[in-house]
């Protein structure tokens with residue numbers, strides 16, 4: 001029988017019952033307690049496939065140009081209408097820095113060079129790990145794209161703190177501002 005800890009984990013798994021069928025053979029999945037991991041997983045009784053539910057990895061960049069940073073106003077849910085730095089999910093087969101550069105171009109039309117890792121932002125309840133970079137614009141012209149209704153360069157004292165899209169947006173920009181201040 002599962003102990004208290006395992007029961008807690010089972011409840012977490014129950015929230016993830018949306019995974020109904022085995023992606024490998026199409027059989028319905030069921031909950032099975034995995035002894036080695038001391039927790040329940042969604043498992044295929046037919047082929048043994050374990051459906052691991054992990055956070056998705058997202059990559060973002062804060063593109064700096066002439067002392068200002070480019071932010072975009074999202075045109076899609078979640079947080080449509082709010083500001084964020086460009087970013088998105090890392091594709092399988094792509095490395096994280098490449099994804100940050102690609103997403104920045106797709107959302108801003110700007111070509112960037114990544115200068116350094118800013119930080120990694122991870123929250124237990126959100127299911128996303130955001131890896132954010134400090135970047136410098138090296139080409140392109142800022143333009144709107146289907147995912148973003150507006151793009152604007154903000155001074156570090158002009159960031160729209162009350163209209164930011166996600167907790168990671170706020171935390172990353174706060175750390176960015178602090179980092180830039182420490183350079184002076």
Ligand SMILES: [Zn+2]
Nearest residue numbers: 022025044047
């Ligand atoms: Zn299967």
